[in-house]
Amino acid sequence: MLKITLIIFLVGVTLNNAVVSTEKIEVSLLESLENQETVDVVITFKQSTKPVLERVERMRFENRGHKITFLKSQLEQLAKESQQGVISILRGNFSSTSFQSFWINNKLFVKNASLELVQLIGNNQDVSEIERELIIKVDGVQDKTIPVKTNPKELGWGVLKIEADQAWNLVGGTNGEGVVVASIGTGVRHTHEALRDNYRSTYGWYDPYARTRNPLDVNGHGTNTMGVLTGANGVGVAPGAQWISCRGCDEVDKSISCSLAALTSCGEWILCPTLWNGQQPDCSMAPNIVSISWNRGGRGNNFYKGVVDAWKAANIIPIFPIGDGGMACDTAQSPGDYEGVIGVGSTTAWNSLSPSSSRGPTSDGRIKPDTVAPGNNVQTICKDSDTAYCSARGTGMAVPHVAGTVAILLARDPELTYDQVLSLLQNNADRELEDEAVCGGTNSTTDWPNNIYGYGSINARRALTALIVGDL
Numbered sequence: 001m002l003k004i005t006l007i008i009f010l011v012g013v014t015l016n017n018a019v020v021s022t023e024k025i026e027v028s029l030l031e032s033l034e035n036q037e038t039v040d041v042v043i044t045f046k047q048s049t050k051p052v053l054e055r056v057e058r059m060r061f062e063n064r065g066h067k068i069t070f071l072k073s074q075l076e077q078l079a080k081e082s083q084q085g086v087i088s089i090l091r092g093n094f095s096s097t098s099f100q101s102f103w104i105n106n107k108l109f110v111k112n113a114s115l116e117l118v119q120l121i122g123n124n125q126d127v128s129e130i131e132r133e134l135i136i137k138v139d140g141v142q143d144k145t146i147p148v149k150t151n152p153k154e155l156g157w158g159v160l161k162i163e164a165d166q167a168w169n170l171v172g173g174t175n176g177e178g179v180v181v182a183s184i185g186t187g188v189r190h191t192h193e194a195l196r197d198n199y200r201s202t203y204g205w206y207d208p209y210a211r212t213r214n215p216l217d218v219n220g221h222g223t224n225t226m227g228v229l230t231g232a233n234g235v236g237v238a239p240g241a242q243w244i245s246c247r248g249c250d251e252v253d254k255s256i257s258c259s260l261a262a263l264t265s266c267g268e269w270i271l272c273p274t275l276w277n278g279q280q281p282d283c284s285m286a287p288n289i290v291s292i293s294w295n296r297g298g299r300g301n302n303f304y305k306g307v308v309d310a311w312k313a314a315n316i317i318p319i320f321p322i323g324d325g326g327m328a329c330d331t332a333q334s335p336g337d338y339e340g341v342i343g344v345g346s347t348t349a350w351n352s353l354s355p356s357s358s359r360g361p362t363s364d365g366r367i368k369p370d371t372v373a374p375g376n377n378v379q380t381i382c383k384d385s386d387t388a389y390c391s392a393r394g395t396g397m398a399v400p401h402v403a404g405t406v407a408i409l410l411a412r413d414p415e416l417t418y419d420q421v422l423s424l425l426q427n428n429a430d431r432e433l434e435d436e437a438v439c440g441g442t443n444s445t446t447d448w449p450n451n452i453y454g455y456g457s458i459n460a461r462r463a464l465t466a467l468i469v470g471d472l
């Protein structure tokens with residue numbers, strides 16, 4: 001019944017507009033417009049950012065700030081040229097419709113688009129696809145915090161397991177000092193005693209939802225993860241690193257909800273940070289590492305690929321959870337399943353894979369996760385007060401262990417590339433892991449890498465030792 005109505009409806013539209021084509025429009029978007037007046041949409045253009053990224057990545061600059069400034073100007077120009085036709089439609093007869101133009105991936109987001117508008121945009125020669133805007137829902141249950149009593153001076157089991165403390169104390173060792181890490185999540189309680197001293201308050205916070213001036217955490221998850229990354233008092237892997245954050249996620253009906261528009265705004269802000277109000281971009285303030293703890297983008301879904309590709313051109317290292325959709329094979333989630341991001345699975349204190357941790361292979365047959373790290377009963381801080389400690393779990397908690405380890409490596413050598421960092425992590429991983437499982441033809445006890453543990457569990461001491469002795 002629904003299908004029949006839809007067809008008649010579309011035929012009607014075709015009669016009113018002589019040259020209508022619907023082939024660029026996602027089917028589910030058309031179905032939504034059958035049931036509701038308007039939908040929030042994302043427009044992709046035929047002009048890809050790839051040639052720009054490849055060209056700029058090869059060019060030499062005096063410093064990274066200059067490189068990113070140039071990259072941004074080239075991407076802005078591409079977006080301006082390819083999007084101008086659609087923008088003039090939006091400014092013309094649809095001037096009440098709000099839209100946001102992004103240069104990082106050459107996409108245009110339109111709020112409350114009607115069927116008529118979607119059809120008109122579909123006719124533009126530069127448009128290749130129109131889809132509904134994705135909203136990432138992060139399941140709060142997976143990363144629930146459980147208050148526990150902890151002595152703040154004691155080291156968390158995850159910090160001990162990956163031997164981060166031993167990396168700090170090596171001759172030539174580091175604790176992340178001089179490195180800037182960023183997160184994109186629910187925000188961070190920046191006044192917490194374990195995080196207040198290493199918050200980089202200059203160009204340190206962006207909130208696309210509410211344009212707040214100072215960091216805040218609407219949920220608690222973002223504070224949990226940043227604690228493990230750079231927290232003092234024994235909870236953090238790289239307590240010497242500075243942190244900044246962008247609020248890509250909101251809390252709706254008690255669960256975490258991240259709109260693709262906000263996540264993309266954060267993607268641009270990471271590449272070239274601005275003040276809290278979006279003004280005065282200064283690309284020299286870009287972080288070295290992005291630690292992300294949301295996933296659930298489906299499998300093989302490229303919605304964030306343009307963003308991570310741009311980061312890569314600027315040598316900003318992206319680390320994502322592989323997802324909490326285990327125990328079956330073929331459950332690795334986007335963006336953790338992308339090539340060019342470090343996708344992280346979660347382990348328990350007993351060297352097993354956490355039951356919820358997703359497994360590979362990817363939908364196109366690549367091995368994932370890339371590595372695993374502690375993600376169960378992880379001691380960290382929480383947002384309830386400036387002195388609150390608690391524990392949390394999920395692959396989202398495994399991620400900051402890896403991001404902190406990368407900070408330790410970059411503090412020793414800031415020139416390391418993504419590929420060098422990945423091989424240091426992988427070549428020095430621990431392989432004394434318990435589960436025997438087979439996914440995508442790889443056996444977790446005999447094949448390395450495999451689709452259960454990747455290359456194994458990260459070890460900060462061994463990775464840093466290899467770097468110090470020049471074993472790259």
Ligand SMILES: *[C@@H]1O[C@H](CO)[C@@H](O)[C@H](O)[C@H]1NC(C)=O
Binds near residue numbers: 089092093
């Ligand atoms: C705007 O609407 C008018 C009247 O319906 C039409 O003649 C005109 O072509 C439209 N302009 C655009 C840019 O769609």
Ligand SMILES: *[C@@H]1O[C@H](CO)[C@@H](O)[C@H](O)[C@H]1NC(C)=O
Binds near residue numbers: 039112
């Ligand atoms: C846009 O759509 C949302 C629901 O999708 C609705 O709540 C809102 O009122 C709409 N805004 C306008 C300006 O039409």
Ligand SMILES: *[C@@H]1O[C@H](CO)[C@@H](O)[C@H](O)[C@H]1NC(C)=O
Binds near residue numbers: 436437438443444445
């Ligand atoms: C995986 O490898 C182990 C060790 O060789 C072997 O005992 C086990 O049978 C293998 N599992 C499968 C399902 O092939």
